[in-house]
Amino acid sequence: MSxxxxxxxxxxxxxxxxxxxGDSLPTTxxxxxxxxxxxxxxxxxxxxxxxxxxxxxLKQELRAxxxxxxxxxxxxxxxxxxxxxxxxxxxxxxxxNTIEWSPDWSRLPKELCIxxxxxxxxxxxxxxxxxxxxxxxxxxxxxxxxxETLEKEEVHSEEEEDEGKKKKQNDDEEEEPEVEEDYDEEExxxxxxxxxxxxxxxxxxxxxxxxxxxxxxx
Amino acid sequence: MTAQxxxxxxxxxxxxxxxxxxxxxxxxIRNGVLTLRALAHExxxxxxxxxxxxxxxxxxxMCTFGPGRRGPAGPVEYHINCEHILHMLRYxxxxxxxxxxxxxxxxxxxxxxxxxxxxxxxxxxxxxADRLTHNMPEGQSMDYNEVVSAFSRLVETHFLQRCPPMASxxxxxxxxAETPPAVTQPSNPESHPDCYKLPYISLSGHGKRRRSxxxxxxxxxxxxxxxxxxxECGDEGIHxxxxxxxxxxxxxxxxIISAVSCKLDQTSGEIVRTMLRMSEVxxxxxxxxxxxxxxxxxxxxxxxNYNIARPILDQYLTLLVDDPMEFVGKxxxxxxxMFVVNLHRALANLARATLESxxxxxxxxxxxxxxxxLLRKRHLEQKQVEDFAMIPAKEAKxxxxxxxxxxxxxxxxxxxxxxxxxxxxxxxxxxNQLPTARLLLQxxxxxxxxxxxxRLYETKENKRLLEKSQRIEAILASLQxxxxxxxxxxxxxxxxxxxxxxQLESLRHHINxxxxxxxxxxxxxPTRTCKLLTEMAVEPPRAQTSDLLAVRLDSSENQVDETxxxxxxxxxxxxxxx
Numbered sequence: 001m002s003x004x005x006x007x008x009x010x011x012x013x014x015x016x017x018x019x020x021x022g023d024s025l026p027t028t029x030x031x032x033x034x035x036x037x038x039x040x041x042x043x044x045x046x047x048x049x050x051x052x053x054x055x056x057x058l059k060q061e062l063r064a065x066x067x068x069x070x071x072x073x074x075x076x077x078x079x080x081x082x083x084x085x086x087x088x089x090x091x092x093x094x095x096x097n098t099i100e101w102s103p104d105w106s107r108l109p110k111e112l113c114i115x116x117x118x119x120x121x122x123x124x125x126x127x128x129x130x131x132x133x134x135x136x137x138x139x140x141x142x143x144x145x146x147x148e149t150l151e152k153e154e155v156h157s158e159e160e161e162d163e164g165k166k167k168k169q170n171d172d173e174e175e176e177p178e179v180e181e182d183y184d185e186e187e188x189x190x191x192x193x194x195x196x197x198x199x200x201x202x203x204x205x206x207x208x209x210x211x212x213x214x215x216x217x218x
Numbered sequence: 219m220t221a222q223x224x225x226x227x228x229x230x231x232x233x234x235x236x237x238x239x240x241x242x243x244x245x246x247i248r249n250g251v252l253t254l255r256a257l258a259h260e261x262x263x264x265x266x267x268x269x270x271x272x273x274x275x276x277x278x279x280m281c282t283f284g285p286g287r288r289g290p291a292g293p294v295e296y297h298i299n300c301e302h303i304l305h306m307l308r309y310x311x312x313x314x315x316x317x318x319x320x321x322x323x324x325x326x327x328x329x330x331x332x333x334x335x336x337x338x339x340x341x342x343x344x345x346x347a348d349r350l351t352h353n354m355p356e357g358q359s360m361d362y363n364e365v366v367s368a369f370s371r372l373v374e375t376h377f378l379q380r381c382p383p384m385a386s387x388x389x390x391x392x393x394x395a396e397t398p399p400a401v402t403q404p405s406n407p408e409s410h411p412d413c414y415k416l417p418y419i420s421l422s423g424h425g426k427r428r429r430s431x432x433x434x435x436x437x438x439x440x441x442x443x444x445x446x447x448x449x450e451c452g453d454e455g456i457h458x459x460x461x462x463x464x465x466x467x468x469x470x471x472x473x474i475i476s477a478v479s480c481k482l483d484q485t486s487g488e489i490v491r492t493m494l495r496m497s498e499v500x501x502x503x504x505x506x507x508x509x510x511x512x513x514x515x516x517x518x519x520x521x522x523n524y525n526i527a528r529p530i531l532d533q534y535l536t537l538l539v540d541d542p543m544e545f546v547g548k549x550x551x552x553x554x555x556m557f558v559v560n561l562h563r564a565l566a567n568l569a570r571a572t573l574e575s576x577x578x579x580x581x582x583x584x585x586x587x588x589x590x591x592l593l594r595k596r597h598l599e600q601k602q603v604e605d606f607a608m609i610p611a612k613e614a615k616x617x618x619x620x621x622x623x624x625x626x627x628x629x630x631x632x633x634x635x636x637x638x639x640x641x642x643x644x645x646x647x648x649x650n651q652l653p654t655a656r657l658l659l660q661x662x663x664x665x666x667x668x669x670x671x672x673r674l675y676e677t678k679e680n681k682r683l684l685e686k687s688q689r690i691e692a693i694l695a696s697l698q699x700x701x702x703x704x705x706x707x708x709x710x711x712x713x714x715x716x717x718x719x720x721q722l723e724s725l726r727h728h729i730n731x732x733x734x735x736x737x738x739x740x741x742x743x744p745t746r747t748c749k750l751l752t753e754m755a756v757e758p759p760r761a762q763t764s765d766l767l768a769v770r771l772d773s774s775e776n777q778v779d780e781t782x783x784x785x786x787x788x789x790x791x792x793x794x795x796x
Binding site: 069107 | 238272457
């Protein structure tokens, strides 16, 4: 007589489990599965061919050239602890409040409008820090008039390396002069580090010393 | 936006536009729509930087703006377009397509417009002419007219389109002309009737050759001249952008034609190409099948170098219609038979082939057999799977459970009794194509993200070593070119010390393992009938191994992108048909 008619049987089809009675279960895992498990099947090799190579070259070129476009935005470096002498000469740094390309502002919302900064000429010796303070006091109309006259001059002489004034003419949305970019013309003429008026070429030296040879010169 | 898509968008923005734009873009994606102030607050960046980044994103069409929740009077809200960012992966493919269709001029035009987002026609023509002149031999220069004609052809075939004009939101109350509103909103480009109309511009001249000595000056003058000249050309304010949809249609057609050529033969591929070409203009972008074309028309439109007789064409068409892939269908009998190309069904079949190929490459051909079986038969019990696939029970179980754990196969329970007792429930295995395709698409995005990150890591780690070895290579090459002695060559080679050489060797071994592991598993083939490529014997060339690794990672990105395109097209086609 069987002990319990349904007791010793499973309620479902045992074969469906995948293992029979008495088979050992697979060992339990003690660690998480490996991050890069060994692959059972090797991957298929990459496509090759002229088309593929060309597109690869294109891709690398695009990546490299996009770094040089003005759309690649770098945040301006925050000021270091002290102001340094070299700050005067580092003119190529991006500034946060200017944009390096001129989009079509009519297609953008007004709130995004930002001063357009024209790419600077790389001249060593642009004295940006020498702000012409008196000019700030000048009234707007005077400045506009001066701009117009200068514009006419500038159209004739394209050889003038007059960076700052060019910017003023082209920038219609300016409300106050770009004080930073204003510097004297004569300082740029020689493209050197030295301001022309400061330089003394020594021709006058020696003319005074003929009189008093006895006195010591300090 | 899924997490993987967001991550990939962030990586792409960082690569092309830098960290600032990446920061802004990622926050916009995560938060949906934001105003300028909210965005500056979230990203903790300077307001000007945020403004600049938004300008960049809007310029490239990746971000749109519109009046906010408070109406036109409230602040502007910005909304990012993720798909546009993901298209950046495909830029090389767009440029290459333009090259194959319209030559170098077309290629440069598309490249310029892609890099700058939007451009006017005159500035594009000038820039491209200058670039072409630069590459030409001395004394020759590129005429503007040729560039203009290439541009016109691109516009006529709809590869370029005008940027949509800003629709200004006017207040209904006042009738007088007020100052332009603070917010202008772009509309759908296609809705503008002049979308593909070329402006009349008076532009004549030649490309200017740029001399390297007067680099800065010439740039200045050229830039200034370009600015004053564009106002004379008469197309101020008309900007052009690349029409990605049209390129995608072209890629889709290419995929269908290559599938047919692979499965049947070259001639059938040509016939399908002719049919697609004829229905380019008449078929809308989301159509399920092309317009019906009669066999007579097809016969007349076949390219002249394909001299096939009329009865042969009829036989080919019958073959195409009877093929189980169902690329071509018969829609009627007039005119010798009316035939259509089933676009959506073709995409579905291509996607299915992709899925099967992935399963085959990852889990083996027997698992692929089970997968195909389930795709065909929809729902099967475990016992039936073993019988139909003719695989021993134990192995079939193991494979099924592996596929189940990877989510490629789903389990459907059908209870016989209301109490869902396991002994009285049917357990059916099934494969749903659409969800599986979506899953695979997310895997692909993750893969490309991994590839990019790995490439950046490798480049950074080995930058110093790479540069040094490249320098040595260059020196060696120049010495060999000038015919140096062996002693000199060995001396130069010794400049790489032994530990460095070891490092290079170990990098060499990384190529076959790490990069293929991350990328290989998700590559696929467009049709199941394409033959498997034989294992390539990988001999690392003498070139820098880390460089080679970066190159292979790059190439893998391009190829995963092909799969992404197929799966995306399939998923979009199913959405369109609903």
